Amino acid sequence: MTLLTSRFAHADWWWSDAPAPQQVQVAEPYLEWRTGPASGYPIVHVVERGEWLTLLKRKTNWMKVEDEEGRQGWVDIEDILLTREGSGDLVSIVEPRFDDFSTRRWESGLMMGEFDSAAVNAAYLGYWMTEHLSAEIWGSQVLDSKSEIRLASLNLLHQPFPQWRLSPFFTLGVGQVFIKPKSTLVNVADSEDTAMNVGIGLRYYVTDRYFIRGEVKEYKIFTNRETNEEAIEWKIGLSIFF
Amino acid sequence: MENWTQHIFLKRLLKRRLKGMHKRTVLIVCLFLPLLAQAEAQTEVQAVDSDTPLIEPDVRPQVVDEALIDTENFEVGAFVGVINIEDFESSLLWGARMAYHLSETFFLEANVGFADGGETSFEKLAGNVQLLSDDDRNYRYYNVSFGVNVLPGEAFFAGKYAFNTNFYLVAGAGATDFAGDNRFTANFGAGYQVLLNDWLALNVVFREHLFDSDITGESKTTINSEISTGLSLFF
Numbered sequence: 001m002t003l004l005t006s007r008f009a010h011a012d013w014w015w016s017d018a019p020a021p022q023q024v025q026v027a028e029p030y031l032e033w034r035t036g037p038a039s040g041y042p043i044v045h046v047v048e049r050g051e052w053l054t055l056l057k058r059k060t061n062w063m064k065v066e067d068e069e070g071r072q073g074w075v076d077i078e079d080i081l082l083t084r085e086g087s088g089d090l091v092s093i094v095e096p097r098f099d100d101f102s103t104r105r106w107e108s109g110l111m112m113g114e115f116d117s118a119a120v121n122a123a124y125l126g127y128w129m130t131e132h133l134s135a136e137i138w139g140s141q142v143l144d145s146k147s148e149i150r151l152a153s154l155n156l157l158h159q160p161f162p163q164w165r166l167s168p169f170f171t172l173g174v175g176q177v178f179i180k181p182k183s184t185l186v187n188v189a190d191s192e193d194t195a196m197n198v199g200i201g202l203r204y205y206v207t208d209r210y211f212i213r214g215e216v217k218e219y220k221i222f223t224n225r226e227t228n229e230e231a232i233e234w235k236i237g238l239s240i241f242f
Numbered sequence: 243m244e245n246w247t248q249h250i251f252l253k254r255l256l257k258r259r260l261k262g263m264h265k266r267t268v269l270i271v272c273l274f275l276p277l278l279a280q281a282e283a284q285t286e287v288q289a290v291d292s293d294t295p296l297i298e299p300d301v302r303p304q305v306v307d308e309a310l311i312d313t314e315n316f317e318v319g320a321f322v323g324v325i326n327i328e329d330f331e332s333s334l335l336w337g338a339r340m341a342y343h344l345s346e347t348f349f350l351e352a353n354v355g356f357a358d359g360g361e362t363s364f365e366k367l368a369g370n371v372q373l374l375s376d377d378d379r380n381y382r383y384y385n386v387s388f389g390v391n392v393l394p395g396e397a398f399f400a401g402k403y404a405f406n407t408n409f410y411l412v413a414g415a416g417a418t419d420f421a422g423d424n425r426f427t428a429n430f431g432a433g434y435q436v437l438l439n440d441w442l443a444l445n446v447v448f449r450e451h452l453f454d455s456d457i458t459g460e461s462k463t464t465i466n467s468e469i470s471t472g473l474s475l476f477f
Contacts, residue, residue, distance in 0.1 A: 020304060022304075022306045022307065022310055023304060023306070035396065035404075035406065036394060036396075036406040038346035038391065038394045039346065040393075040394035040395070041394055041396070042396075055311050056311075057311065057312040057313070057314055058311055058312065058313045059313070059315060059343065059346075059440075059476070060343050060344070060345050060346050061345060061346060062346065064440065085304065085306045086304035086305060087305055091306050092305070092306065092308070093306065093308050093311075094308060110350070110386050112415055118426075121386070121416060121417065121426075141417060141424070143417055143424055143425055143426035144426075145454065145456075145461075148423065148424040182423050183378075183421070183422035184423075184456060208344070208345070210344060238350070238388075
């Protein structure tokens with residue numbers, strides 16, 4: 001019964017046996033605790049060098065800790081990185097850094113902009129096959145006063161200087177365009193065409209695992225009418241690598 | 243390694259044997275020899291490893307494993323409220339929300355919401371006139387917004403409880419599907435979040451949705467106000 005209650009008391013009881021507590025020892029002269037995970041919350045407690053803290057959970061750049069007397073509070077991750085673990089070494093929590101920007105494989109982002117002077121919302125997922133070459137899958141929605149256009153495309157992307165914080169790239173893609181005219185327009189049918197696109201852009205590493213990305217693409221839509229259509233699209237957005 | 247005691251006794255033994263000494267002496271020496279030798283060996287070992295503790299602690303130093311620390315940067319939840327659809331009355335709104343906290347200040351959120359548009363005043367006055375079919379009255383929106391926690395704080399309740407709170411601003415874009423068409427929709431608003439505990443939060447949001455519409459004949463930018471409340475879980 002005791003075993004049962006102690007298992008239930010632990011937050012992860014449905015996963016597994018209680019994992020070993022993750023403990024660190026304060027190495028700096030003192031360390032401040034706040035009531036919540038943001039620098040705006042007040043400091044309510046200070047622990048001294050030598051005290052042991054159990055790491056409970058993390059929210060953004062804040063760690064919830066508990067001391068040996070059961071008190072709990074939030075500590076800045078920068079301060080946690082100055083504590084020592086059982087072996088006596090500085091605690092090894094890996095923060096994503098600029099170095100990871102060029103070595104991580106996956107990235108994903110949300111972008112907004114204009115497609116031929118209509119608003120466009122887009123999302124993508126990319127996989128870096130080498131540090132120079134990536135494959136991306138895109139979904140975009142273009143909304144203007146006459147129609148709704150949905151675009152799905154596959155792109156190849158090449159960045160010549162992956163080690164640069166501000167890294168330019170070139171992209172080439174192919175996809176499908178679905179055009180649905182507004183219901184107030186009569187006698188215009190839905191259509192589906194193939195499109196190719198070519199573009200240039202920039203990726204700028206901001207901090208942590210985030211980067212800003214901006215790009216301009218030129219689309220060529222192969223219609224079954226006499227002329228093909230062309231459109232210029234620009235977008236800017238926030239991306240995350242993992 | 244050469245052992246002095248052994249050396250001395252063996253030497254003596256050899257001598258006595260040679261001298262043809264009494265058998266009993268030999269026996270005694272033989273009995274004590276291993277004991278003495280052992281004692282000598284022990285003192286030698288202790289002299290070499292005087293740094294190691296007598297009792298080895300059975301707890302090995304622990305190394306922090308980052309993977310075992312729970313991170314809670316995602317938030318998922320549901321909300322219910324009222325949306326005032328321009329020209330089409332106020333309706334019950336319900337939906338889902340997901341947020342990803344980039345830092346203590348910034349977050350991204352995605353929302354989907356559903357409502358049914360009511361009747362225009364024209365439809366009510368004219369009696370038997372339907373501007374939109376029932377299907378087209380379905381109001382659906384999605385948006386992706388950027389949020390900023392501007393005023394973190396604490397709220398106190400019944401003298402006994404303290405909750406962390408956030409006052410935040412959001413702005414973003416998405417689309418609204420209403421009256422048979424999808425329309426680009428911008429939104430902005432403000433919210434108040436009360437964290438009931440580390441993983442459960444109560445949100446109250448006031449948000450404006452703006453989109454261009456020509457449903458009632460004239461082309462105009464409609465402003466649709468939403469007020470909603472919801473619960474969300476951090477994971």
